[in-house]
Amino acid sequence: MTPDSALLLLLLFAAAGAGWFTARMTAQRESTGVADANSDYLEGLNFLLNEQPDKAIEVFLRMVDVDSETVETHFLLGNLFRRRGEVNRAIRLHQNIYDRGDLPKTQRNRALKALGDDYLKAGLFDRAEEILHELSGKTEYRRPALEQLVGIYEQEKDWEKAIAMRDQLASLSDAGRSTVVAHYYCELAEAAMDAGDRAEVAEQLRRARAADPGSLRGRLLRARLATDEDDHRLAVRMYRQALEQDPAFASIVLPPMRACYESMGDLAGFEQLLSEMVESRPGVKPGIAYAAIVDEGFDDPVTAACVDEFIDGNPILTDLLEILRPPDADPGTETDSIRRITRALRQLARRNPTYRCQSCGFSGGMLFWQCPTCKTWDSTRPIARFQFDATIS
Ligand SMILES: [Zn+2]
Incomplete structure (x- = not known):
């Protein structure tokens, strides 16, 4: 028996017990419907045990008509079906609860929320979206509904709508606007870049910056835009800020940054900048070394020194260097060995x-x-x- 089947069984026993108890309590007040409710539970249980869930559902749907107290069991059963991936069955049960006009409003809202979850699980985003918008107007469900709508719009890459939902979420708390909004603007900027609309790119990046002044992605895109507009100085400034912000991104930042200096005919300036950076922020050295190892385009002494230091700091690589060094070579003349090690590391990185x-x-x-x-x-x-x-x- 699978864990779900065991749970289902347990649920049905609990439900049958609750049904029996409810029926007895009801029986003390009025003597009708008792036997029906109890036998319906047993009949439903029997169908479930015999792997006939649709017949069981029919019995349970009929039961709602008998006694609205059983609605809790229907929620449990519906959620269980959803969890098992049997979304159509979950929808039938939850829709049935929602359609019951005589149930309290709280129960019908719960059913609506469950239906939203069912449609999301089924990937029927249009239906889910409609329900979630309705729920976002109800105080109790506002936040989860907005969060689920964000998830839908992110998946659909509908960034404008995702921004609107995030703004509504921000209005619910003092936390302010999420920095994720900057990513949405960056997505819009990238789409505009693909369409060749530089004015739109600039506008979206301005918005990204307003949403999150520290957005690394925003800086990288502003550098790309500046490069497209031949403003290499601005591009270099953006790349430098990005590298200082997060040296781990050196392998992404350094190659286009070097290309900017090359376009300006100022590779000495690139070297100068790297010297300043390793001097003022030694933490960037491993990032520079990694970038220089994975990219073949670096030939300056600063990156070479970073690679040397990287190899020196790794026991496996220093052993390897020792093995590769010719017996009569003087220490400090291992350039060829370092080149071979670097080549091997580059292949490793690619794999x-x-x-x-x-x-x-x-x-x-x-x-x-x-x-x-x-x-x-x-x-x-x-x-x-x-x-x-x-x-x-
Ligand atoms: Zn992950």
Whole structure:
């Protein structure tokens, strides 16, 4: 017996007990319908045990007509069907409760919420959206309904509507506007970029900045826009801010940043900037080393020094360097060995996932600002390390 079947059985026994108790209490007041209610429960239970859920549902739907006290059992049963993925059955039960005009309003609202959950589970977003909008007008369900609507609009990539829902959620608390809104504007900016509408890109990025002045994604997009408009100085400033904000993103920031300096004919300026950065923020060195290892385009002494330091700090790599060094070579002349190690590390990096979600552990070769698995924003980060064991199979 599966855990769900066991639960179902338990639920039905509990329901039968409750039905019997209710029936007895009712019987003390009036002597009609007692035997019917009790035998209906047993009949419904029998159908469920014999794997005939539709016949069981028929019995339970009939029971609502007999005694509105049994509505709690219907909720339990409906939610159980939804959990088992039998959404159509859940919808039948919940719709039946909702259609009962003689039930208290609280019960009908509960049924509406359950129906919204059913349609969401079934992926019928249009129906769910309609119900959730209705629920968002009811104080008790306002917040969960708005949160579910955000989920729908994010999935449908309807960013304008997602922004509107987030704003309504913000009005419910003192916490202010969510920084996720900046991501929505960035999404709109990226769409405008694809459409070649730079004015629209600039406007959406201005909004992203207003929503979250510290948005890393916003900075990277402003750098891209500035590059498209040949404003390389502004692009460099944005990339620098992004790198200082989060050195782990060096492998994303440094290649386009170097390209900007190259376009300005000022690679010495790039080197100068890197020198200043490693001087003032030594924490960026591992990020720079990783970027220089995975990207072949770096040939300046600063990134080379960062790579050397990275290798020196790793016992496996220093051992490897020792092995590769020719017996008659002087210390400090291992350039060729370092190049070979770097090449091997680059191959490792290409085989291994490059990004990982800090929230659920999902990893892959692409940066997702919203994790495709757990749907958390800003949780996916560059891994920036090499998994040596991954090559042994
Ligand atoms: Zn995740």
